[in-house]
Amino acid sequence: MNKIVAVRVVVIVVLIMVLVNIGHHLIINKQKSLSQSPKFHLNNKPVKMTVAVKGSLKESNEYLAYIEAEQTAEVSARVVANVQKIFYREGEKVRAGDILAVLDDKNIIDGIAIIISQIKQAQAELAVSRQSLLSLRQTSKYWLNEKHRDKLLVDKNIISNSQFQATVEKYNVAQGKEQVVVKQLFVIENKIQTLKRHIDQLNTQKKYYTIISPYTGVISQCNIDIGDMVTIGKILFSVEDQSSIKLVFDIPQIDISYIKKGQAGFFTFDKETYEVTLSKVYPKLNKSRMLRAEAILKKTANKTLPLGAYITLFMTYNIATNKVVLPQSSIATNDRGEQYIYIVKNGKLNVNTVKVIASATGKVAVKGVKVGETVVLNSFLGWAKISNGMKVEAK
Numbered sequence: 001m002n003k004i005v006a007v008r009v010v011v012i013v014v015l016i017m018v019l020v021n022i023g024h025h026l027i028i029n030k031q032k033s034l035s036q037s038p039k040f041h042l043n044n045k046p047v048k049m050t051v052a053v054k055g056s057l058k059e060s061n062e063y064l065a066y067i068e069a070e071q072t073a074e075v076s077a078r079v080v081a082n083v084q085k086i087f088y089r090e091g092e093k094v095r096a097g098d099i100l101a102v103l104d105d106k107n108i109i110d111g112i113a114i115i116i117s118q119i120k121q122a123q124a125e126l127a128v129s130r131q132s133l134l135s136l137r138q139t140s141k142y143w144l145n146e147k148h149r150d151k152l153l154v155d156k157n158i159i160s161n162s163q164f165q166a167t168v169e170k171y172n173v174a175q176g177k178e179q180v181v182v183k184q185l186f187v188i189e190n191k192i193q194t195l196k197r198h199i200d201q202l203n204t205q206k207k208y209y210t211i212i213s214p215y216t217g218v219i220s221q222c223n224i225d226i227g228d229m230v231t232i233g234k235i236l237f238s239v240e241d242q243s244s245i246k247l248v249f250d251i252p253q254i255d256i257s258y259i260k261k262g263q264a265g266f267f268t269f270d271k272e273t274y275e276v277t278l279s280k281v282y283p284k285l286n287k288s289r290m291l292r293a294e295a296i297l298k299k300t301a302n303k304t305l306p307l308g309a310y311i312t313l314f315m316t317y318n319i320a321t322n323k324v325v326l327p328q329s330s331i332a333t334n335d336r337g338e339q340y341i342y343i344v345k346n347g348k349l350n351v352n353t354v355k356v357i358a359s360a361t362g363k364v365a366v367k368g369v370k371v372g373e374t375v376v377l378n379s380f381l382g383w384a385k386i387s388n389g390m391k392v393e394a395k
Contacts, residue, residue, distance in 0.1 A: 045386060046395040048377040049344060055325040057358045057365045060265070060314035061258055065249035067309050069240035070296060073215065077230040078208040079103065088237075089222050094213040100237050101224065105209035112202050119195045126188045129181055136178040143171035217241040220307075245302045247276060249313055250290035258317040259293060265315040269305060274298075278315070320358035323365035329378040331356065331364060341369060342376035342383075344392060349376065351388045 081103035088100050146167050154164040221238035224230060247267075251259050263278040276295040286292050295313075297305070326341070331354070333339050339356055342349045354368035369375065376386065386392070 044347065044391045044393040047386060047392045048395050049374050050327055050330060050377055052324050052326055052369050052371055052373045052375055054322060054371045055363075055365075056319065056321040057323065057325060057360045057363060058314075058316045059318035059320070059358050059360050060316045061255050063249040063251070063313045063315065065247040065267070065295075065311055065313040067245055067297075067305050067307055067311065068248055069217070069220075069242050069307060070244040070246045071215065071217070071241035072220070073213075073217075073239045073241075074235045075100065075211060075214065075237040075239060077103070077211075077232060077234045077236055079205065080229070080231050081105065081107075081209060083224050083226050083228045083230060086222070086224065086226055088213075088219050090219050092219050094217060094219060094239065096213060096215045098213045099210055100213055100219070101211040103209040103211070103230065105206055108202050108206045108209065112199055112206075115195050115199050115202070119192055119199075122188050122192045122195065126185065126192065129185050129188060133178065133181045133185065136174060136181055140171065140174040140178050143167065143174050147171045211236055213237075213239050215239065215241055216243075240307070242302055242307065244299060245297050245305060245307065246279070247295040247297065247311070247313060249293055250286065250288060251281075251293055252290055253285070256291055259291070259315060263315055263317070265295065265313055267311045267313045269309070269311055272304070274301060274305075276313070318358060320365040323357065324367070324369055324371055325363055325365055326369070326375055327377060328359065328362050328364050330375045331366075332378070332383045341366075342386065342388075343369065344374040344376060347391055347393065349386060349388055349390045349392055 083101060084104045085102040086100070087102075088094055088098070094100065150159060150164040150167045153159040154161055217239045219237055220240045222236075223234075224236050230236065259278065259281060261278055261281050265276045265278065267274055267276070274297065276297060278293060279296045280294040282292040284291075330341050331339050332341065338353055340351055340353045343352045344350075352368060354366045356364045356366050358365040376392070
């Protein structure tokens, strides 16, 4: 029994010695491999950098504007009638005074013809009345003479007073008939003048049946076809004077204080930049509760800019000149709302507080940094990967 225990102890001791020996060799080999590997050291952080430069910035508000003709006339119907003829359609050029369409004026022509016949009838009545007046005046003259003669005779007691009174009565009857005819003549003459004025009114209305272009331009809309019934106020044509074009846009109430007549702006279309000047700001808000504004473009612009096109318009409200300019991506903001940048000096980052005085098109004008200083740009994961005093190198 004692021999068996002794053997087990010896075996255990041998195994322990073997394991210790193996562990010792492993440690020695690991130490050798570690001694041969390169020593660990921190590399400089690669960052994107830029240089502060001197320049100018234009601060602008951005608006969606569209191009339209400076003058646009909507030609409306002034009568109720059927369309008889159409001479121009969309896209066709017209001159001032050109006839665009003709409406059916048969009722006006018939009305004029009726009145002309009424005038002729009245003129015939007038001629008869004038002849009657001449005759009555002769009669009145005759009885007037008789009245004077009988007065002399009655004064000499040659005729009776009753005979004289009968002559006076006949004279008065003749005078009455004459006055009646004079009044008839006055009524007929007034009737003729009234009918002639009515004809003038109808001739004026007859012009409403001929639709005329108000000025030289292009038909942008034709809203009628032959045979259509038009009503008063219906828009028949839209005529655009395309010799001059303008930009039209709406200003939100929050921007009203920034926008004034004469203000400069610019936009880009088909890789070309156009400068504009605000020519008109309406005094009252429109239905959208915004303020309409217009900018007249140069005469040559109508050759390259299509009517109806929408463009992005920038209206400049502040110009910062001769300032230190940096990319917008170089500006960071801390928890207190302060803006700062990282300036690179001697390969290390230095935090520097700055004040942004203008910003536009991805750039900012700032105070607190000098021209020529190297500044870090924001990169992937932002400012969390860099800190003050960190060693950096250009990426």
